[in-house]
Amino acid sequence: MRGGVALSVNGLAADLNVSDETIRRELRILEEQGAIIREHGGARLAAPVYEGPLVQRMEEHADAKLRIARAAAEFVPDGAILFIDSGTTSCYVARQLVDRRSLTVITNSLQVANDLGSINNNRLFLAAGQMDPDYRAFSDHTAQAYVAGFTPHLAILSVGAISLDRGLMDYHPGEAAMSRIAYATSEKVLLGADSSKFGRYGLMHTAALTDVDLLVTEAPLDEEFARAFDHAEVVIA
Structure with a gap:
């Protein structure tokens, strides 16, 4: 998910050799932490937020x-x-x-x-x-x-x-x-x-x-x- 590019649940499961449900469970946790934004069938990294002057x-x-x-x-x-x-x-x-x-x-x-x-x-x-x-x-x-x-x-x-x-x-x-x-x-x-x-x-x-x-x-x-x-x-x- 580098650069905000969305990756699919199926693709992540295949790359990591785990089940789709395992990926979905981990994505739910990351979403709750604010680290990712879930999209249909996948997720992408949340953009960092900085408050300037x-x-x-x-x-x-x-x-x-x-x-x-x-x-x-x-x-x-x-x-x-x-x-x-x-x-x-x-x-x-x-x-x-x-x-x-x-x-x-x-x-x-x-x-x-x-x-x-x-x-x-x-x-x-x-x-x-x-x-x-x-x-x-x-x-x-x-x-x-x-x-x-x-x-x-x-x-x-x-x-x-x-x-x-x-x-x-x-x-x-x-x-x-x-x-x-x-x-x-x-x-x-x-x-x-x-x-x-x-x-x-x-x-x-x-x-x-x-x-x-x-x-x-x-x-x-x-x-x-x-x-x-x-x-x-x-x-x-």
Whole structure:
């Protein structure tokens, strides 16, 4: 399965001199680990996923993120108390809130702070500590302890990956910890996730799918994910 080329169950069984059922069983295990993607009659290696610097990631799926951000902003009234994380989709949402007034914004993102601080009678609480230059954000233990002291009405969160069996996942330990804090302390959670995030695996678990109150995405969910989020309000931007 080098280079993402799919190999058949029959071909693998013949090469390894084992039964087709043995190959299928092993492929199921590898699929659960996120190492492969099963296809009809075979499988291929899952493409490695890497989250690059913020500027690069802001450009990925930009149209989808903008649509999501516009829809998500409709759930934020003047005077809301918000936690906004440092994910790129959340940064897009923040840009759609520049006309809101008297917001209280808690964030660990320099980008969000720059967009929403010192305008429209907003109050800004920026978590500090050691800055991650790739994320332009603070997510070390000092920042986590600071954010944990707030109880926002609404957390606006991004996510690295969404899996039916493993839930919500991320790739950065500090950002994953920030998400866990937000899910634990916020009255309501809005998750903005473009369609590329569904069916992916991340490095670490952040929350269960059932912890999401409001899901905003740009494409209809497939049947399995629709069932998994049937507890939440789902908005297709």
